[in-house]
Amino acid sequence: MFPVETHELTKRYGQLVAVDKVSLTVRPGEVYGFLGPNGAGKTTTLRMLLGLVRPTSGTIRLLGREPGHLDGIGALIEGPAFYPYLSGRENLRVLARHSGCPPRRIDIALDLVDLTERAGDRYGTYSLGMKQRLGVAAALLKDPKLLILDEPTNGLDPAGMADMRRLIRRLGAAGKTVLLSSHMLGEVQQICDRVGVVSGGRLIAESTVAELRGGARLRVVADPVDEAAALARSLFGEDRVHVEEGALVLDVEAGKAAWLNAELVNAGIDVSELGVRERELEDVFLELTHVG
Numbered sequence: 001m002f003p004v005e006t007h008e009l010t011k012r013y014g015q016l017v018a019v020d021k022v023s024l025t026v027r028p029g030e031v032y033g034f035l036g037p038n039g040a041g042k043t044t045t046l047r048m049l050l051g052l053v054r055p056t057s058g059t060i061r062l063l064g065r066e067p068g069h070l071d072g073i074g075a076l077i078e079g080p081a082f083y084p085y086l087s088g089r090e091n092l093r094v095l096a097r098h099s100g101c102p103p104r105r106i107d108i109a110l111d112l113v114d115l116t117e118r119a120g121d122r123y124g125t126y127s128l129g130m131k132q133r134l135g136v137a138a139a140l141l142k143d144p145k146l147l148i149l150d151e152p153t154n155g156l157d158p159a160g161m162a163d164m165r166r167l168i169r170r171l172g173a174a175g176k177t178v179l180l181s182s183h184m185l186g187e188v189q190q191i192c193d194r195v196g197v198v199s200g201g202r203l204i205a206e207s208t209v210a211e212l213r214g215g216a217r218l219r220v221v222a223d224p225v226d227e228a229a230a231l232a233r234s235l236f237g238e239d240r241v242h243v244e245e246g247a248l249v250l251d252v253e254a255g256k257a258a259w260l261n262a263e264l265v266n267a268g269i270d271v272s273e274l275g276v277r278e279r280e281l282e283d284v285f286l287e288l289t290h291v292g
């Protein structure tokens with residue numbers, strides 16, 4: 001059973017298709033990044049998962065059940081609503097009483113989000129990062145198996161982002177399944193096991209970060225470059241060899257480097273540089289979404 005599974009999930013608002021046949025799968029224990037530019041349909045999808053928005057069509061299974069239940073699920077979807085004049089701990093106490101969860105969970109949750117020391121301070125005095133972390137603590141009160149976080153790092157300063165990243169990684173390491181949305185590639189790249197890329201309401205890729213990057217590329221500086229390109233094309237095929245800024249760029253695995261070097265040298269071509277070039281997720285994302 002997958003913690004989250006959707007099949008052709010669709011939401012229309014009049015003529016606008018906000019979410020278009022999205023079929024995604026979040027696996028147990030992974031941190032899954034739902035990635036896309038603003039307006040791509042991320043929040044609408046998460047809201048459908050939580051039963052806050054009714055899908056136009058398609059199906060959802062959440063922890064093996066229809067959506068609408070929150071058993072085993074913690075969520076932070078809009079800025080959390082806390083009382084500014086109560087402390088962090090008192091705010092959680094109110095929520096715990098409401099949802100009938102044992103008071104000891106409050107300190108556990110505060111500890112998980114690193115707010116124990118400031119738990120007695122009024123919420124109104126918290127930084128944005130602390131407010132977000134208290135929101136995550138609230139989502140953790142019932143010790144959920146699955147956490148759904150909408151843009152958890154949005155608006156945070158670099159230190160706040162780093163804290164949130166550490167927290168999410170810790171939750172992942174503790175065996176929780178985390179589904180988070182983000183429009184920031186750098187974030188997703190650093191904390192997620194797998195990503196789903198959404199653009200214009202459609203899921204256009206779903207894979208590990210490494211797979212999405214498509215592995216490494218080889219970069220070769222050779223002279224004469226035309227001869228080197230012709231030889232490389234005969235070895236690897238037309239499509240996998242490009243000349244960029246006077247250098248060969250090859251879509252082949254790094255393990256082929258030594259062999260390629262030998263072939264070029266044997267053909268009398270002078271190789272002055274040969275290296276592995278990682279593709280940035282940013283480039284892949286731009287290629288996929290055709291933005292920029």
Ligand SMILES: Nc1ncnc2c1ncn2[C@@H]1O[C@H](COP(=O)(O)OP(=O)(O)OP(=O)(O)O)[C@@H](O)[C@H]1O
Nearest residue numbers: 013016018036037038039040041042043044045183
């Ligand atoms: N209640 C609504 N009525 C009409 N259109 C809506 C409604 N909610 C969302 N939309 C539209 O659906 C599209 C997807 O919005 P959504 O908020 O899901 O995107 P997002 O990827 O979460 O973006 P952001 O990061 O900006 O929140 C947008 O074009 C938005 O204007």
